[in-house]
Amino acid sequence: MTQPTHAIEITRxxxxxxxxxxxxxxxxxxxxAMYxxxxxxxxxxxxxxxxxxVLLRGQPGIFTAGNDIEDFLKTPPTGNDSPVMRFLYAIAGAEKPLVASVAGAAVGVGTTLLLHCDMVYAADTASFAMPFAQLGLCAEAASSLxxxxxxxHQLAAEKLLLGEMFDAAEAHRMGFVNRVLPAAELDAFVAAQLAKLVALPASSLHVTKAFMKRASQHEIKARISAEAVQFGEMLRMPEAREAFTAFLQKRKPDFRQFDGAPDGAERGTRNASRPSDVQAVS
Known part of the structure; x- marks a missing residue:
């Protein structure tokens, strides 16, 4: 049965x-609303x-472009009870296996959510990007961890600092995509993997995943929270405003205008938290 809700379809x-x-x-x-x-x-x-x-997928031929920027700017997430934060905590703490099927682009949270999945399969047409630095922001969803x-460290730094698009073969080499398949074969392969999982004892799946996650669970949730605090601070800074404005105006952002500018009130915004502040949060 399929239940469509706010562009999200749920099938059991x-x-x-x-x-x-x-x-x-x-x-x-x-x-x-989708979150x-x-x-x-x-x-x-x-x-x-x-x-x-649980299977996460996009339709048709794309995973997700990430957060809707226009909507995001109108109603930015605030606090741990916002829909996006509850979603991140939910996938980080999910007790049942999470499988992702990625066809097409996975941008921003479309990539970082995959780091919480237990198995990720991608079409050879899939692409990935985490352009947070390009938007004047920081990593999210515990991706910095x-x-x-x-x-x-080096590969992660390249992807998180430059924010450039990379293909499914690179994602596989990095280790967060299990297998890359021809686009026409993706759905059938994922269905076969799901059937294998469903045939196993539920208790075995649950306990095995719990042991795999036990040592890092608290650390992951703390990092999600710490990144969110920093993200919220940076969202109010002029670099982020310039990046989002440039995106909507379809031009390149000019970050040079902020070179040498003083912090705080003289820049018309609050200071971003220093790393020591972030550590205190986590």
């Missing part, structure tokens, strides 16, 4: 709860004993 079939992002007119960009729908689906999956596995652990 053969032990799999599938969350499909379906907003093609905006490249599957995410809004608070809320996914939160409800994840909570439902947790409570439903017939659900063994998880990506260096998965890929190593």
């Amino acid at each position: 079939e053969n032990g799999v709860l599938t969350i499909t992002i379906n907003r093609p007119e905006r490249k599957n960009a995410l809004t608070p 809320e729908a996914m939160n409800e689906a994840l909570a439902s999956a947790h409570e439903d004993a017939s659900v063994r596995v 998880l990506l260096p652990r998965i890929a190593g």
